[in-house]
Amino acid sequence: MKSADQTRKTILAVDDDPHILEVLEVRLVSAGYDVVTAGDGAEALQVLASRPVRLVISDIRMPGMDGMRLLEEMERRGLRLPIIFLTAHGSISGAVEAIKHGAVDYLTKPFDGQELLTRVAEVFAKAAGAPPPAAPDIAESGLVGKSPAMRDLAAMIDRVAARDVNVLILGESGTGKELVANLIHRRSPRKNGPLVTVDCGSTPAGLLESELFGHVKGAFTHAVKDKKGLIEQANQGTLFLDEIGNITIEMQVRLLRFLENHKIRRIGDVREIQVDCRVLAATNADIFEQVAEGVFREDLLYRLKVVTINVPPLRERREDIPVLAEHFIRQFCAGQGIPPVVVPPETMAYLMAYPWPGNVRQLRNALEAGVVLGAEGVLAQEDLQLPLAGKGPDRSATGEDDSLSLDASEKAAIVRALEQSNWVQKAAAPLLGVSRRALNYKIQKYGIELPKRRAKK
Incomplete structure (x- = not known):
């Protein structure tokens, strides 16, 4: 028995x-x-x-x-x-x-x-109820926050990092997709190998092929010597393809071929080179919509997305804003040799209510400006230079109509930008990040009354 x-x-x-x-x-x-x-x-x-x-x-x-x-x-x-x-x-x-x-x-x-x-x-x-393995040190890795969304993200990264599979990282601009890629690499068995990042969004299409695959001397004009491509440089390590949704169909074909056999051929060469690297890719575009429209290959998408990680926008984890603010302010003060800066409750409420379309990157930049401009060690709302922010609190959590709340915030932002620019639309439009024509449309939409300007004598 x-x-x-x-x-x-x-x-x-x-x-x-x-x-x-x-x-x-x-x-x-x-x-x-x-x-x-x-x-x-x-x-x-x-x-x-x-x-x-x-x-x-x-x-x-x-x-x-x-x-x-x-x-x-x-x-x-x-x-x-x-x-x-x-x-x-x-x-x-x-x-x-x-x-x-x-x-x-x-x-x-x-x-x-x-x-x-x-x-x-x-x-x-x-x-048996034994203590689980220690969770990833979020703060030390650069993933700052305490929300359930960030804890789930950290756990997902820790689990995926140990498996040598390709990962597609999705998220809006400024959410920290490159940070996620770095963390996956640092926690992976390839951590002692190189992490090579390719910005597919800013590299001209004509140069991207040479950057990725390299070339041999004489392959084209100005190819005066052999050049090792970034894929080859990532051998035994990790290749991170940022903004993958921007590559051309022709480049997608070449990249798909590499993912299938892990071999590359430099431009102008007849030899194939075996490359052993893990591929991480990221995009802020709706890549599934791109597949539906025929501008991104479905077979390449499924080669890239063995595992998909979605990085949440800042507006979906507002409880992380105080933690992020403290982290960034401490970082900036130390880097600039500035005494500690205090965030009063009204400024923190302002940060919590702001929609943050630029996500963590925008928060970081705003706080850096605030630390530099703040007087007497206190961070005021106007120091953040956020003309798009509404003056009222975020009412989404109270059950009020989101569209009404957004409209009120946008109207308040427009009025504030106009006040800052002495009601000159041409000067206010850049503050809001819109065209003058779009600003004029919004002024009419919200019925904003402009003060009558005195005629020049």
């Missing part, structure tokens, strides 16, 4: 390959676990119906009922057991998708025996 401890550590191994089942059984039994096996999902369900099991280790691709269907059927029957998936390297995207639907982890074949035992031990430790 088995002890209670043995029952708590019973593992079901599911795979259509008898050799894999044998390896799993030997490894797990030698570590003290009780193991039962099944050749496919249907057989696994029969085992689960007949005896208590505490962990399932299953292949994803199997004839008959595969791993994903097994997971779905377990969920339907109320069998909420942890499941670790085994997958071939080329099917990692399927394992990542399985994790989104409830799997706890995955291993790529051929798996390392010690890594298998480590993952299994982590699952049982968590089930």
Whole structure:
């Protein structure tokens, strides 16, 4: 008769390959676990119906009922057991998708025996209520905040960083996508290799190919010597393609070919060079809409997005604004040799109410200006130079109509900009970041009365 401890550590191994089942059984039994096996999902369900099991280790691709269907059927029957998936390297995207639907982890074949035992031990430790591994140090990594959204982001980064898969980072401009890419690299097994960043948005299309793939001497005019491309420079490290949505269709084809075989050919060369690097990509564009419009290749998108990380805008994590403000102000004061600056409650309320269309980058710039312009160590609203900000509080949390709140804020911002520019529209428009024509339209829309200007004598 088995002890209670043995029952708590019973593992079901599911795979259509008898050799894999044998390896799993030997490894797990030698570590003290009780193991039962099944050749496919249907057989696994029969085992689960007949005896208590505490962990399932299953292949994803199997004839008959595969791993994903097994997971779905377990969920339907109320069998909420942890499941670790085994997958071939080329099917990692399927394992990542399985994790989104409830799997706890995955291993790529051929798996390392010690890594298998480590993952299994982590699952049982968590089930027993053992302290979880330490969470990533958000502040030290540069991800500053305390909101649930930021904690979820930090946990996602920590989990993805350990797996050598391509990642697509989505988010509005200024949210910190490059920071996320840096953190993934620093926490990855490639952390001792280079992190090479390519700004696809600012590099002219005609130069991007040479920048990425390099060229040989004489390949074109002014190619006076061989040049190693940025992809090649990222060998054994990480390649970060920022603003990937801006590359041309022709460049997309070349990049897709590289992602498929990890080989490049310099411009003007006939030799192919093998490159081993992880690819991270980011964009603030709606890349799925670009695919629908035919301006971005769908096959390239799915090569890039084995895992997708969405970086939340600042307006969706307003509780982080005081933490970010304190962090940036302390940083600026130290860098500029300025005594500590105090943020009074009314200024903090102003920061909390502001819509922050430019996200964390805009907050950082505003606070830097405020630290420089602030008088007597106190940060006032006008020191922030935010003409777009409304004077009233953000009413979205109180249930009031968002459109009315936004309209009121925009009207107040326009009036403030006009006051600052002595009611000269030509001068106010740049403060608001709009054209003079757009400003005139808004003035008429909100019925803003302009003071009559005195005629020149």
